[in-house]
Amino acid sequence: MLAIDPGLLTKLGSQDRVICVSATNGKTTTTRLIADILRAAGIDVVTNHTGANMASGVTGALAAPHTPSVAVLEVDERWLTHVVDPLSPELLVFGNLSRDQLDRSGEVNAIVKRWRTITEADPTRHVIANSSDPHVVYASLPASVTWVALGIPWIHDATTCPQCSELLTWSDDGFKCSSCTFCEPKADYRLDGEYFIAGERRIHLDLSIPGTWNLMNAALAATVAEAHFEIPAEDAIKAMSSVEVVSGRFSKHRLDDGREARVILAKNPAGWTEVLNWLKGRDAGVVLAVNAHIADGRDTSWLYDVNFEALQGLSVVASGERALDVAVRLRYAGVECIVEADPLKAALAAGGKEVDIIASYTQFTHLTKRFW
Amino acid sequence: MESTLRIALIYPDLLGTYGDKGNALVLAHRARARGITAEVIEIDARSSIPESCDIYLLGGGEDAAQVAAAEGLMLAKATIERSIKAGSAIFAVCAGFQLLGNSYAAADGSELQGIALIDMVTTAGSDRIIGEVVIEPAQASGLPLLTGFENHGGRTLLGPDEAPLGRVIAGRGNGNGVDGVLRDGVIGTYLHGPALARNPSLADYLISYATRISLEPLVDDLVEQYRAERLAYASLTGAELKRATRRLHRG
Numbered sequence: 001m002l003a004i005d006p007g008l009l010t011k012l013g014s015q016d017r018v019i020c021v022s023a024t025n026g027k028t029t030t031t032r033l034i035a036d037i038l039r040a041a042g043i044d045v046v047t048n049h050t051g052a053n054m055a056s057g058v059t060g061a062l063a064a065p066h067t068p069s070v071a072v073l074e075v076d077e078r079w080l081t082h083v084v085d086p087l088s089p090e091l092l093v094f095g096n097l098s099r100d101q102l103d104r105s106g107e108v109n110a111i112v113k114r115w116r117t118i119t120e121a122d123p124t125r126h127v128i129a130n131s132s133d134p135h136v137v138y139a140s141l142p143a144s145v146t147w148v149a150l151g152i153p154w155i156h157d158a159t160t161c162p163q164c165s166e167l168l169t170w171s172d173d174g175f176k177c178s179s180c181t182f183c184e185p186k187a188d189y190r191l192d193g194e195y196f197i198a199g200e201r202r203i204h205l206d207l208s209i210p211g212t213w214n215l216m217n218a219a220l221a222a223t224v225a226e227a228h229f230e231i232p233a234e235d236a237i238k239a240m241s242s243v244e245v246v247s248g249r250f251s252k253h254r255l256d257d258g259r260e261a262r263v264i265l266a267k268n269p270a271g272w273t274e275v276l277n278w279l280k281g282r283d284a285g286v287v288l289a290v291n292a293h294i295a296d297g298r299d300t301s302w303l304y305d306v307n308f309e310a311l312q313g314l315s316v317v318a319s320g321e322r323a324l325d326v327a328v329r330l331r332y333a334g335v336e337c338i339v340e341a342d343p344l345k346a347a348l349a350a351g352g353k354e355v356d357i358i359a360s361y362t363q364f365t366h367l368t369k370r371f372w
Numbered sequence: 373m374e375s376t377l378r379i380a381l382i383y384p385d386l387l388g389t390y391g392d393k394g395n396a397l398v399l400a401h402r403a404r405a406r407g408i409t410a411e412v413i414e415i416d417a418r419s420s421i422p423e424s425c426d427i428y429l430l431g432g433g434e435d436a437a438q439v440a441a442a443e444g445l446m447l448a449k450a451t452i453e454r455s456i457k458a459g460s461a462i463f464a465v466c467a468g469f470q471l472l473g474n475s476y477a478a479a480d481g482s483e484l485q486g487i488a489l490i491d492m493v494t495t496a497g498s499d500r501i502i503g504e505v506v507i508e509p510a511q512a513s514g515l516p517l518l519t520g521f522e523n524h525g526g527r528t529l530l531g532p533d534e535a536p537l538g539r540v541i542a543g544r545g546n547g548n549g550v551d552g553v554l555r556d557g558v559i560g561t562y563l564h565g566p567a568l569a570r571n572p573s574l575a576d577y578l579i580s581y582a583t584r585i586s587l588e589p590l591v592d593d594l595v596e597q598y599r600a601e602r603l604a605y606a607s608l609t610g611a612e613l614k615r616a617t618r619r620l621h622r623g
Contacts, residue, residue, distance in 0.1 A: 099389065107434045157434075159385045159417060165436040167417055298502070299521045301564045304394030324598040328569055331594060332397045339594075 006086040009055070012062035013087035016046065016071040019224070020087070022080050022115075023095025025271045026217040027053065029209070030095060031074035032246045033221035040239035041231045044069035054079045058087075077111055084118050091228050092118070092127045092143070095150070095220055097135040098157045100268040100297070108135060108157050115139035128223050130216075131187045134175050138162035138182065148223040149174075149187035150216040153277075154270035156305065188227065191219035198226060198233050205237055208244045210264075213274040248368035261287075261347045261355040263371070265364040268297070269305040275358055280310040285350030288330075289320040289343040289363040296360040300325040308333040315351030319343045320363050343367055377403045377410040377583060380425035383417050383433075386441040387468050390523070392431025394566035395463060398575050399427060406587055408579070417441070421448035426582040427461045428452065430468025432524075432564060435479035438467040442484065445471055449487045456489075461557040461582045463574075465567060466524055469552065469560035470494040477526060490553050490560065491531030497547060500525045504606040505543030505563055507551045510535065515577060517541070519570045519602040520563025528562075537561050542606040557581050569595075570602060 021031045035047045046069045048061035053076040062071060075083045077097065084092070094115070097108055112135045119127060119142040129140040131147035135158060152158070158175070161168050166179035174184030189198050196203045196219050205218050218240050225236035245251045252262050266272045279286055292298050300322055308329055316337040318326035323341045330337045340346040343363060347355045359367055381388075381396045396412045403410040415421055417440060421428075433441060445452070456462065462472070470476040473492035475483045481496050502523045509515035518538060527547035530536060536545075537552030537559060545551025545562055552561035559578065561567060568575040572595055576587050 109434060109436060156385065156388065160436045160440050165439065167440060299390065299523055299564060301391035301394070301521065301566055304391030304397070304566055304569070305388070324594070324601055328595055328598050329394075331592070332394065332401055332569065 006082075009059055009062070009083070009086035010088075012059065013071070013089075016062065016069050018071045018073065018087050018089040019091040019093065019228070020073050020075045020080070020084060020089045021093040021095070022075045022077045024077060024098045024100045024268060025274075026095050026213060026220070027074045027077075029214060029246045029249065030093065030217045030220050031072055033218060033240045033243060034093070034224050035072045036243060037221060037225045037231060037236040037239045038070055038072065038229065041225075041229070041235065043229070045072055046070075047072040048074055055082050058083050077115075081114050081118060088122075090126065091224070092125065092129075092140075093220065093224055094127060094129040094136045094140055095217070096130055096133045096152070096154075096270070097139075098154050098268065098270040099302075100270075109162065111135075112139050112162055116142070119143040126228060128220070128227060130220065131185045132174065134158040134168060134182075134184075135162055137185060141185075145185070146189070146223060146227040147185050147187045148220060149190035150219055151191060153212070154273055156269070189219070189223045189233075191215060196222050196233055196237065198222075201233070203233055203237055206241045208242060209246065209250050211274060211278045213271070248364070251368070251371070253371045255344075255347055255355065257348055259352075259354055261357055263357045263359060263364065263367055265361065266358050267361050269302050272302075272306040272358070276307055276310045279314065279356060279358075282356070283352065285315045285317070285347070285352030285355040286311060287317045287319050287343055287346045287350055287355060287357040288326050289346065289357060289359040289367070290322045290326050291320050291360050291362045292322050292325070293362045296362050303329040304332075308335060311335045317346040317350045319346035320360065344370065375409065377408050377427070377579065378425040379410060379412045380422065380428045381412055381414045382421060382428055382430050382468075383441050383444065384414050384431070386417050386437040387431040387433040389434060389437070390432040390466065390564040391566050392429065392465060392468075392564075395429050395431070395465070395568040395575075398566070398568040398572065399429075399579060402572060402575050402590060403579050403583075405590055406579075406585075408583065408585070417444060421445075421451055423451045423455055425455065425460060427463065427578050428455070430462070430464035430471065432466035432468065434467075438471065438476075439478065439484065441467070442471055442486065445487050446485070449489075452487070452489065456557055459557065459582065459584070461578045462489075462559065463568070463578055464558075464560045465564060466522075466562055469562065470526055470528065472553070472558070472560055473528065490555070490558065491534050492528055492553065494526040494528045497525050497527045501544040501547070501562075503543055504602065505545060505551065506541040506603060506606045507538035507545065507561075507563070508541050509538035510554070513538075513554060513577070515573055516571075517603060518561075518563060518567070518574060519599060519606065520561070520565045520567050522562045523564065524562055526562075570599060 176183035477496035536550035
């Protein structure tokens with residue numbers, strides 16, 4: 001890891017209006033969507049669009065010569081304090097927090113506490129945050145917050161209250177603590193199926209990128225547009241509709257047998273849950289390509305946190321360096337599969353008119369290099 | 373035992389950080405393969421722990437969740453003790469394993485009370501133990517080598533009358549050359565994986581103990597291939613470590 005002089009970041013950040021986007025899942029896509037919305041509105045933008053989201057990547061993006069602009073920066077959730085302190089962004093955008101690569105980053109609660117120190121240090125800073133995620137809510141509360149209710153597909157890391165550690169209870173009204181005052185805040189904007197709700201307005205999210213998770217990213221970006229930059233959500237959604245590929249995510253490739261394969265990154269249980277739910281509704285062959293390097297999480301136990309049962313009846317190939325871990329998991333999920341460690345050979349072996357390749361982080365980066 | 377094998381997954385919402393639900397899946401799968409009907413009962417943090425289950429599963433969890441789980445387990449202590457006396461089994465992993473002892477270490481290092489089912493104490497170590505593990509169980513258990521993945525900061529010391537699950541061949545386990553505990557239907561371990569997915573013989577051991585049925589062998593080639601890969605990997609990295617250390621000493 002490069003050691004970055006905080007003074008350099010402070011100097012670089014003073015040229016631009018800075019906004020930082022962070023989350024466990026969706027930060028790269030949300031950053032890209034916000035950048036496209038601002039550009040469509042005629043605003044100059046600099047961004048770390050390659051997903052270089054630690055201090056060094058952020059410095060690289062700001063150091064490139066440019067006219068004063070809005071800097072839309074994706075920041076790794078574990079690195080947020082290192083970037084926010086020197087840059088002093090005018091807006092923080094918080095999506096979600098869940099378990100990710102547990103053997104590397106420690107526990108979700110530790111990240112929440114670090115985020116909270118940022119909002120406590122400057123309560124006047126604008127934060128746009130997902131009101132459905134208890135961790136995000138607790139981290140955001142001290143700031144000046146615009147809430148957007150994006151829903152929370154993964155509540156398994158939010159059983160206890162981030163404020164007092166007692167049990168959280170969940171109902172149709174959202175979450176509240178069984179002991180203290182902590183509860184789900186009233187949202188200013190919300191996502192309802194494929195619709196973005198802003199007061200009386202109900203706007204269809206017409207996207208080219210797939211899945212519920214991208215509807216959540218788009219609703220977060222639309223909130224940033226309207227609540228911070230006064231760009232009407234309608235215009236923001238129009239600007240997002242043409243985005244098809246984000247740093248290799250969702251990119252489509254022609255296989256040697258002529259079929260089309262789409263590569264989807266899934267980094268953690270919350271991400272995999274979303275992707276598996278999406279696959280259930282499709283009729284494509286499926287390749288599950290899993291490695292267990294540090295960036296993937298070295299412990300493959302998470303495979304059992306995710307509902308692979310959703311793939312029953314589909315043509316599935318277990319792949320990657322940890323193909324056998326995947327195959328054994330599928331055995332207990334009642335899903336038939338073949339085992340082929342090489343994901344491209346696996347794609348050819350999969351049935352279906354087209355193939356979806358779901359890849360863990362290092363499989364994803366390796367695959368995009370092979371395709372391009 | 374009644375006609376159905378009842379598997380209690382205790383507090384999956386608190387103690388389920390590392391795919392611990394997988395252990396219940398494997399138990400049910402291997403019981404059914406022998407013609408034993410099996411039912412998995414998930415007991416969430418707001419429910420009381422029932423007495424009539426055959427196998428109780430406790431998993432790993434974050435610090436705050438572990439404390440919340442301890443409160444519920446304290447209330448259920450008498451229930452659990454009666455169940456074990458009646459022949460039920462417990463399989464406890466990581467945070468769940470620590471909770472079976474006299475005390476464990478909180479996030480800030482302070483000492484918290486466990487349910488004292490096992491005479492053992494867990495203290496906070498100076499570093500976090502993360503990586504592949506291989507355990508050689510005591511010969512009398514009849515168990516083969518066990519493979520798993522560990523990720524914990526605790527160091528667990530067993531009392532003089534307790535026996536570990538096995539000797540550590542690769543990895544660190546309890547932190548003193550052994551891993552876990554094994555006693556009359558109570559198995560504790562630091563192995564994630566989930567442990568029963570990687571070690572079906574351990575699942576059979578628990579089913580056999582709880583049902584008092586001597587199970588027919590059930591060899592799953594895919595799982596055996598997986599075990600072989602994991603065991604080879606751990607011994608490979610172990611050997612590499614040893615070589616590297618030797619090189620260091622030679623200067």
